[in-house]
Every structure is written in C-alpha cells, then in structure tokens.
Amino acid sequence: MSKKQSISPPPEPPRWATCLLEWYCKPSLFEDLQGDLLEYIERNVESKGMVRAKLIYIVDVLKFFRLYTVQKPQTLKRMNQFYIFGNYVKTSVRSMARNRLFTTINVAGLAVSMSVGLLIIAFVSDLFSYDNFHENKDRTYRLIAKDQRSNGSVMELATTSVKAGVNIREEVPEIENLTIMRRGFDRDVQVADKVIQVGGFWADESFMDVFSFKLLKGNPGTALKEVNSLVLTETTARKLFDDTDVVGRIVKLDTASYQVTGVLEDIPKLSHIRFEALASFATVAAEEPDMDGGFYNWENIYMSHTYMTVKEGSDLAAIQEKLDKISETENAALEGKTIDLFLQPIDEIAVGHHYTNETGSTMNIIALWILIGLGAVVIISACFNYTNLSIARALRRSKEVGIRKVVGASKGQVVAQFLTESVLISLLALVISFGIFLVLKRQFLSLHSFLSNLVSLDLSFNVVLAFAAFAIVTGIVAGLLPAIFFAKIRSLAVLKGASAILSSKRLGLRRGLIVVQYVFSLIFITTTLIGYVQYKGMLSYDLGFSTSNIVNIRLQNNKPEIVEARMAALPEVEQISKSAMVTSLGSTWGTQAKYQEDSGFVWQNGINEQYLPLHRHTLLAGRNFEAKAQSAAETEVIVNEKLLARFNIAQDNVAEAVGEVLTIEGKRLTIIGVVKDFHYETLEDPIEPTVLRYESQPGGYLNVKVNTTDLSATIASLELAWDEIDPVHPMDAKFYDEQIEQAYSQFSVMLKVIGFLAFLAVCIASMGLFGMVVFATETRLKEISIRKVLGAGEGSLIYLLGRGFLWLLGIATAIALPVTYLFFDQVVLAQFAFHAPIGFTELFGGVAVVLVIAFLMIVSQTMKAAGTNPAQILRNE
Amino acid sequence: MKGTNLGEFEELVLLTIAALMEEAYSVAVCDELTKHTGREVKLGVVHAVLNRLEEKGYVKSGLGEATNVRGGRRKRFYTITSGGKATLLKAREQRDQLWSMIPDVVFKGI
Numbered sequence: 001m002s003k004k005q006s007i008s009p010p011p012e013p014p015r016w017a018t019c020l021l022e023w024y025c026k027p028s029l030f031e032d033l034q035g036d037l038l039e040y041i042e043r044n045v046e047s048k049g050m051v052r053a054k055l056i057y058i059v060d061v062l063k064f065f066r067l068y069t070v071q072k073p074q075t076l077k078r079m080n081q082f083y084i085f086g087n088y089v090k091t092s093v094r095s096m097a098r099n100r101l102f103t104t105i106n107v108a109g110l111a112v113s114m115s116v117g118l119l120i121i122a123f124v125s126d127l128f129s130y131d132n133f134h135e136n137k138d139r140t141y142r143l144i145a146k147d148q149r150s151n152g153s154v155m156e157l158a159t160t161s162v163k164a165g166v167n168i169r170e171e172v173p174e175i176e177n178l179t180i181m182r183r184g185f186d187r188d189v190q191v192a193d194k195v196i197q198v199g200g201f202w203a204d205e206s207f208m209d210v211f212s213f214k215l216l217k218g219n220p221g222t223a224l225k226e227v228n229s230l231v232l233t234e235t236t237a238r239k240l241f242d243d244t245d246v247v248g249r250i251v252k253l254d255t256a257s258y259q260v261t262g263v264l265e266d267i268p269k270l271s272h273i274r275f276e277a278l279a280s281f282a283t284v285a286a287e288e289p290d291m292d293g294g295f296y297n298w299e300n301i302y303m304s305h306t307y308m309t310v311k312e313g314s315d316l317a318a319i320q321e322k323l324d325k326i327s328e329t330e331n332a333a334l335e336g337k338t339i340d341l342f343l344q345p346i347d348e349i350a351v352g353h354h355y356t357n358e359t360g361s362t363m364n365i366i367a368l369w370i371l372i373g374l375g376a377v378v379i380i381s382a383c384f385n386y387t388n389l390s391i392a393r394a395l396r397r398s399k400e401v402g403i404r405k406v407v408g409a410s411k412g413q414v415v416a417q418f419l420t421e422s423v424l425i426s427l428l429a430l431v432i433s434f435g436i437f438l439v440l441k442r443q444f445l446s447l448h449s450f451l452s453n454l455v456s457l458d459l460s461f462n463v464v465l466a467f468a469a470f471a472i473v474t475g476i477v478a479g480l481l482p483a484i485f486f487a488k489i490r491s492l493a494v495l496k497g498a499s500a501i502l503s504s505k506r507l508g509l510r511r512g513l514i515v516v517q518y519v520f521s522l523i524f525i526t527t528t529l530i531g532y533v534q535y536k537g538m539l540s541y542d543l544g545f546s547t548s549n550i551v552n553i554r555l556q557n558n559k560p561e562i563v564e565a566r567m568a569a570l571p572e573v574e575q576i577s578k579s580a581m582v583t584s585l586g587s588t589w590g591t592q593a594k595y596q597e598d599s600g601f602v603w604q605n606g607i608n609e610q611y612l613p614l615h616r617h618t619l620l621a622g623r624n625f626e627a628k629a630q631s632a633a634e635t636e637v638i639v640n641e642k643l644l645a646r647f648n649i650a651q652d653n654v655a656e657a658v659g660e661v662l663t664i665e666g667k668r669l670t671i672i673g674v675v676k677d678f679h680y681e682t683l684e685d686p687i688e689p690t691v692l693r694y695e696s697q698p699g700g701y702l703n704v705k706v707n708t709t710d711l712s713a714t715i716a717s718l719e720l721a722w723d724e725i726d727p728v729h730p731m732d733a734k735f736y737d738e739q740i741e742q743a744y745s746q747f748s749v750m751l752k753v754i755g756f757l758a759f760l761a762v763c764i765a766s767m768g769l770f771g772m773v774v775f776a777t778e779t780r781l782k783e784i785s786i787r788k789v790l791g792a793g794e795g796s797l798i799y800l801l802g803r804g805f806l807w808l809l810g811i812a813t814a815i816a817l818p819v820t821y822l823f824f825d826q827v828v829l830a831q832f833a834f835h836a837p838i839g840f841t842e843l844f845g846g847v848a849v850v851l852v853i854a855f856l857m858i859v860s861q862t863m864k865a866a867g868t869n870p871a872q873i874l875r876n877e
Numbered sequence: 878m879k880g881t882n883l884g885e886f887e888e889l890v891l892l893t894i895a896a897l898m899e900e901a902y903s904v905a906v907c908d909e910l911t912k913h914t915g916r917e918v919k920l921g922v923v924h925a926v927l928n929r930l931e932e933k934g935y936v937k938s939g940l941g942e943a944t945n946v947r948g949g950r951r952k953r954f955y956t957i958t959s960g961g962k963a964t965l966l967k968a969r970e971q972r973d974q975l976w977s978m979i980p981d982v983v984f985k986g987i
Contacts, residue, residue, distance in 0.1 A: 029928075031940065031950050031951055031953075032902070032903070032940065032950065032951060032952055032953035033924070034948075034950050035947040035948070035950025035951060035952060035953075036902075036903050036904050036920060036924070036947075038947045038948040038950055039904050039946065039947045040904070040920065042946065042947075060920065060921065063921045064921060064924070066921075066925060068925065068928050068929075
C-alpha cells in the first residue's frame with residue numbers, strides 16, 4: 001500500500017493525529033476516512049484559516065474513535081502470527097533435520113557451553129540468596145572496624161570492640177536492635193559420659209531480635225539472658241541428647257554447668273553466620289572481664305561481631321555521623337592509631353570485600369566476575385559457531401528467504417523466523433546442557449571444600465526460570481547476526497541466481513569469528529599448561545628444607561610429651577620433633593627483634609632440638625639447640641641469612657654472627673647458629689628475616705618422620721594411638737607434602753576450572769572449524785573436480801583448500817601466544833617472589849595440539865573432497 | 878441486528894445516496910443533507926450511519942480512483958442495494974397508507 005504524495009498544495013495535518021488515526025482505525029476504513037478528513041481540512045483552510053482547520057482535524061480524529069472504526073484488539077492478527085510462527089517452527093525443524101551435521105555441531109557446542117552458564121547462574125543465584133531468610137534483611141547491618149596506624153597500615157575487620165556495640169546501643173536512637181556476638185566459643189560439651197566438641201558464639205539476648213533464626217523450643221526473649229545459658233541447634237541437640245525437647249537440661253562445659261534454654265532450627269546453608277550452639281554473652285562478660293587486653297577496651301576489636309537492625313526509614317548518613325562521633329571521642333585516648341566504625345549491609349557480606357575475622361566464607365566479587373567472564377567467552381564461542389555456520393549456509397537458505405520476501409514477508413518477519421530457529425536450537429541445547437549441569441554441579445562442588453561450604457547449587461523455581469531465559473537470550477545472541485544478514489537479502493538478486501556471491505559475502509566476519517574463537521581457545525589451553533607446570537613447580541620447589549615423609553600432628557591442647565611418647569612407640573615412626581607452627585603453608589607468626597640500636601620485624605617459630613635435623617635444614621654456621629628443661633630460661637636463638645643481612649651482622653663471614661645478641665620480647669638471646677634461607681611463607685612472598693627459638697615443649701605440632709611408603713596405613717596407625725590419648729577430638733594430622741599442596745589449592749582449583757573451560761573452548765572451536773571446512777569443501781566440489789580433470793594433484797588440492805584456514809590459525813596463534821606469555825610474565829607470575837621460568841614446552845605444547853587437531857580435520861575433509869571421482873560430480877552439468 | 882427498521886436519519890441518508898447515484902460518498906452525502914435539511918450534519922454521524930446501513934445490507938461500497946484532491950486518498954462510494962430500495966419503498970408505502978387514513982379535516986386551515 002503505497003501512499004501517494006498529494007499534488008495540490010497540501011495543508012499538512014498534524015502528523016501525530018494521522019498516526020493516531022492509523023493506529024486505532026481498521027485498515028479497511030482508514031483510507032477513505034482519512035481522505036474525508038483531508039477534504040475537510042482543505043475546505044476549512046480556505047474558510048476558517050490554517051489553525052482552526054488543523055484543530056478541527058484533530059477533534060475529528062478523536063471523534064472518530066468509535067466502536068465500529070476501532071480495530072479489534074489484534075486477536076485476528078495474533079492468530080495470524082501464531083500460524084506464521086507455526087510455520088517458522090516447521091521450516092526450522094525441517095532445515096535442522098536436513099543439515100544433521102550443522103545441527104549436531106550447534107546443539108552440542110551450545111549444550112556444553114550452556115551447562116557452564118547454568119552452573120554460573122546457579123552459583124550466582126546462591127550467592128545472592130545469602131541471608132535472605134532474615135525478615136529484616138534490608139535494614140540489618142554489620143559493624144565494621146577500620147584500624148589505621150600512623151605508619152600507614154590499615155586493617156579492616158568484621159569484628160569490633162564490645163565497647164563500640166554498647167556505646168552505639170546507648171547513643172544512636174535510630175538503632176532498633178543491636179546484638180554483640182563474641183567469637184571463639186569452641187568447647188567440649190559433656191552430657192553424662194558423652195563428650196562432643198561444639199562451636200559457636202557467645203551472643204546476647206538481642207540476637208533473636210536482630211536475626212530470624214527460628215527458635216523451636218524455649219523463649220526467644222530470655223533464652224540468652226541469664227548467665228550459663230546455652231542454645232543448641234536441632235542437630236547438636238540430637239547429637240547430645242538424641243532428642244530435641246531438651247530445654248532445662250544441664251550440660252557441662254569444662255567445669256561449668258550450663259542450662260539448655262532453647263533449641264534452634266538448623267541454620268540454613270545460605271547463612272554467613274553458622275554455629276552449632278550459642279552461649280549467653282552474660283556468661284563470658286561475667287566470668288572473664290579482663291581477658292585479652294580488657295573485655296570492654298575500645299582497642300580490643302578482635303573478638304566481637306556486632307550486628308544491628310535500624311529503624312525503618314532511618315537516615316544512614318545520620319547514623320554514620322553518630323558513629324564517627326563515638327569513634328572520635330574514644331580515639332582521643334589512643335596514640336598512633338585510630339579506630340573508625342562503619343555499617344555494612346548484611347546482603348553485601350557473602351559477595352564482597354573479605355574482612356579480617358570474617359565469620360563465614362565470602363566470594364570475592366572480582367573472582368566472581370572473572371568466572372562469569374570466562375564462562376561468557378565459552379558461550380559466545382559456541383554462539384559464533386552458530387553464526388558462522390548459518391551464514392555459511394546462506395547459499396542454501398537464501399532462496400527460501402527470497403521467496404518468503406516475494407510473497408510478502410517483511411524484514412522483521414525474516415528476522416523473527418531465523419531467531420525462532422536459533423532459539424529452538426538453544427532450547428534443545430538447554431535440555432542437554434541441563435543433564436550436563438547436574439554432573440558438572442557435583443564436580444564443581446567437590447573441587448574445593450570452600451565451594452561446597454559456600455553454596456549448594458540447589459534448583460529453585462527462579463533458577464529454572466533463569467535457565468530458560470538464559471537459553472532464549474543465548475539463542476537470540478547466536479541467531480541475531482544471521483537473522484539480520486538474511487533479512488537484508490535482496491530477493492530479486494537471489495532468485496536470479498546471484499546467491500553464489502552471497503556465500504562469499506561476510507567472509508571477513510566469518511574469518512574474524514574463527515580467529516577470535518581460536519585466540520580464546522589457545523589462550524585458555526596455554527594458560528592451563530603454563531599454570532599446571534608452574535603449579536607443579538611450586539609443589540616441588542626446594543623450600544630449603546625437606547618435607548618428605550613428615551606427618552604434622554596438631555596437638556589440640558594435649559600435652560606434647562605424652563603424645564610424643566605414645567607416637568614414638570610406633571614401629572613406623574623414625575624420629576619426632578616439635579614446633580609451634582608449620583612453616584611454608586602461608587600462616588605466619590611475627591615479632592619484633594632488636595640488634596644493638598636497630599629493631600625490625602621478623603618471622604619466628606618455636607622448635608625443639610630435633611626440629612632442624614629432622615627437616616634437614618642446612619646449618620651454615622654454629623650449632624643446633626641442645627635439649628633443655630622446660631623451666632630453663634630462653635637464652636639462645638638460631639637465625640637465617642636474611643636476618644643477618646637485615647641487621648648487618650657479619651656480612652662477610654656468617655660464622656662471625658655466632659655469639660651476637662638479639663633482643664626479642666625483652667629477652668637477650670644469643671645467636672648460636674645460622675641456617676640457610678628457607679621459605680617460611682609461601683612462594684608468593686619473598687624470604688624475610690626469620691628467627692628460630694627454642695622451646696622444649698612447643699604446644700603446636702608434632703612433626704613425625706615415618707619410614708614407610710604406605711601412607712594411609714601410617715595415618716591409620718597414628719590415629720589409633722591418638723585415640724588412646726584423646727578420644728574426644730579426632731586426630732588432625734597430614735603429610736607435610738599434602739599440606740603444601742593444600743596451601744596452593746586455590747591454584748589447583750583455578751587450574752581445574754580454566755582447564756575445563758579450555759577443553760570446552762577447544763572442542764567448540766574445533767567443531768566450528770570442522771563445520772566450516774566441510775562447508776567450504778562441499779561448495780567447492782565442482783571447482784575441485786574441474787581442477788582434477790585439468791590435472792591437479794591431491795597435494796596441491798589440499799594446499800588450495802586448507803591454506804585459508806591455516807592462515808587463520810596462524811593469525812590466532814600470533815595473537816594468543818604473546819598475549820598469554822605477557823599475561824603470565826607481567827601479571828600472574830609477578831605475584832610470586834619465586835617461580836620457575838616459563839618453558840618452551842608449555843608455551844607451545846597446547847598450541848601444537850590444537851593446531852594438529854585443526855590440521856587433521858582440514859586435511860581429512862579436503863582429502864575426502866580431493867579423492868572424489870570428478871566424473872561423478874561433473875556428470876550433472 | 879436490531880430489526881430492519883430505518884431510523885429517520887438513516888432514511889434521509891439512504892434517500893440521499895439514492896439521489897446522488899454514482900457520486901454518493903461520505904462528504905457529498907453530508908453536504909447534500911446539510912443543503913436540504915438546513916441543519917448542520919456532522920461527518921462523524923454520517924459516517925457512522927453509512928457504516929450501519931452497509932451492515933444492514935441496504936448499501937454497498939467500493940473505493941473509487943485516487944485523485945489529486947484529498948491528499949491522493951480514494952473515496953468510498955456508496956450505492957443503494959435492492960434491499961435498500963425495497964426498504965425505502967416499504968417505508969414510503971407505510972407513510973402513504975397512514976397519510977391516506979388522515980381525514981382532510983385535520984389539515985384544514987393550514
């Protein structure tokens with residue numbers, strides 16, 4: 001329906017009024033009705049002037065809005081669209097069935113990549129559902145303490161002082177409820193002759209008001225009020241009493257008697273506060289008013305969490321002002337440091353900044369984004385396959401599109417048709433990917449205890465809805481470019497037979513997409529390989545001492561000499577030493593050391609006389625400790641080379657250092673030996689000055705050197721011995737090498753994740769390339785046949801067909817390798833003070849494998865094409 | 878459809894269409910009615926009536942040729958159908974019958 005331009009000087013009616021008329025009016029009535037109105041406006045312009053004529057036009061347009069002129073609300077049209085949609089589905093299914101290879105490649109690629117997407121959706125959904133069960137979640141806040149020292153160091157803690165909580169409660173009227181929870185309630189609870197270790201908090205009576213944990217038994221108002229009250233979770237109650245109706249029962253914690261005053265429903269998984277029991281805060285406040293540097297001291301910000309709900313409609317800025325005022329008053333008494341208070345919304349705890357003394361696991365937001373980004377790369381790669389193959393098939397589909405357009409399809413309808421097709425494919429892929437997701441989920445959770453502790457990845461209605469939405473969006477992303485491409489086809493040119501030109505169109509785009517896919521695949525796989533080699537390097541790095549066959553047993557407050565005596569009796573045990581801590585695992589213990597007038601920070605460890613020989617530390621000068629009684633005063637110390645360098649002691653000859661005196665914690669300690677530098681921290685950090693101090697019975701760990709190769713049997717027999725000494729606490733013992741592996745477990749998790757994604761990316765890119773090669777050889781079959789007839793050999797044909805793809809792979813390699821190398825050299829490995837250089841093998845190994853796969857695909861397909869009998873193909877001409 | 882009775886205005890419009898023959902389209906009908914009845918006839922009303930008459934089957938319509946006027950929009954011409962003619966005749970007959978029943982005395986002196 002073409003609108004002709006009016007020829008007589010046209011009085012222009014207001015455009016919007018015409019649009020309105022066109023919108024509401026039945027199409028059958030529109031033309032003559034508008035004609036009538038135009039006739040009137042022409043007439044009125046002469047008699048009444050332009051302005052009034054236009055006004056009348058507008059009024060008339062509005063007046064014609066009547067039952068008989070108005071279109072029925074689209075029902076008929078919609079039915080029509082429904083039929084057309086049915087037709088889209090039908091043609092889509094047919095075309096999918098006709099091109100099994102392409103459909104398989106697309107569905108398989110999308111399915112595997114989408115399963116990663118589903119995993120990420122479930123993961124993110126879990127993270128953002130954290131603490132949702134609290135009724136007042138939107139007005140619940142945690143108090144954060146920021147400890148700033150005058151030397152510039154800043155520490156942000158999830159804990160604050162008790163005093164801060166008490167002051168806020170008194171001085172900030174906007175606070176509705178405030179609860180103080182003290183950390184470190186970790187006791188052996190005894191009922192009759194049953195002893196169970198229980199962990200939790202000391203919490204005050206407002207706890208139940210601030211949070212929405214459900215109290216099954218007991219009075220929420222008073223449960224945590226009295227001294228020596230204990231609230232158990234259902235599970236803990238069952239463990240202790242085999243029953244949940246236990247309010248009023250008495251249990252023993254160490255020597256004190258506690259009364260059970262409440263039973264809580266078990267803590268939901270998605271709660272950042274988790275505990276097995278709560279004891280009343282009044283107990284700890286009454287019993288130990290002067291523990292760890294003053295119970296109510298403003299500076300004692302390490303033990304208490306403070307949570308509060310603010311009154312509805314409160315102004316946070318006003319509250320912050322009052323917090324600042326409280327800190328200011330209290331900080332006046334401090335020297336060289338300030339402590340400031342902030343509120344953190346409870347929904348920013350699970351995903352957000354990780355504060356010191358965090359209660360539960362938190363997910364770093366940047367790590368989350370990286371995960372999402374990596375997943376997106378894989379999914380987009382699969383979408384590229386779809387885009388590429390669809391456009392490549394333009395030759396076959398363009399006639400269909402041409403005819404559709406001739407019959408009257410609009411651009412929008414062609415776009416809709418191709419989007420329908422891509423969404424259908426992605427929905428099909430969703431079904432498969434859901435199956436993969438279920439498998440993947442278990443693997444993902446078992447990657448690391450951190451993950452299984454953080455999330456459960458359970459399905460909810462919303463998550464499933466998000467899955468479906470995700471599939472549709474993926475389908476649209478994959479199908480958009482082909483859809484637009486087809487919509488732009490000029491039907492006349494296509495039907496005339498110019499479609500051959502079409503297939504070469506957009507070649508640049510397709511090549512670009514393949515290169516991008518391969519760049520990502522190569523980056524992924526090279527990253528995995530380099531990462532793996534580096535990770536292995538870290539595990540076997542020479543730490544400066546030996547860790548082989550050493551089992552570290554945490555003493556857990558048992559007397560070291562008793563455990564040692566029992567373990568020494570075992571036949572597997574060769575030698576035993578004792579230490580306050582285990583080094584090279586990332587945990588540290590520091591102190592100040594002073595040499596003459598110079599004082600500085602040093603790492604330390606307390607060891608007994610067997611420690612150095614057992615760990616085969618190398619003594620560069622002096623001697624080892626000698627056994628001393630526990631009561632003897634500490635007079636000696638062994639240091640490392642870095643300490644000598646730090647304090648400028650005996651630079652030229654280490655032997656001269658022996659006999660020098662360090663002052664540590666007020667004690668004068670003579671250096672009796674110098675050990676070779678060893679890795680006290682992990683390889684991420686440089687070696688720092690370190691002192692080894694003598695303790696005859698350090699209460700931390702027993703280092704047991706065993707002489708067997710049967711590791712699990714050794715642990716089992718150690719466990720048997722342990723249980724004789726301490727039946728309550730399970731033994732906590734691990735091989736040193738295992739512990740080191742654990743210290744770097746974050747890298748192993750990252751490697752597994754990236755490795756898996758690399759595998760997917762390579763598979764998807766390879767499938768895509770395969771599809772393209774198949775397509776390219778099919779369309780050039782005639783050319784190949786003619787070349788063969790004219791005498792071309794197979795080798796030259798393979799070269800002819802494959803060289804384009806080889807070029808693309810070459811470009812991808814040229815981009816990916818330097819990027820990965822620089823990324824590792826400048827970013828990743830720069831984080832590590834010690835690492836092996838990036839080797840030639842791992843840099844090119846992955847590339848070689850991927851290229852060989854691609855090369856094999858290209859060669860096999862082109863060989864197939866080159867091997868066809870030209871007579872067969874050309875006979876049809 | 879509520880009966881086949883003609884309203885007063887409907888009858889006038891139908892008569893006008895019949896009178897205008899081939900030239901009966903909405904604006905012309907409107908003008909003609911204004912001229913003969915002396916009252917202001919709104920296009921909207923005529924349009925609605927034309928639509929209703931067509932629904933009742935008394936007229937049929939078709940689009941004419943595009944011309945230079947009306948911004949090139951075609952006119953919708955109405956022609957009376959045989960059903961329309963029969964209805965008009967019937968209406969006239971009813972009136973004539975009623976007229977004939979009126980004794981002359983009634984109108985005497987006017």
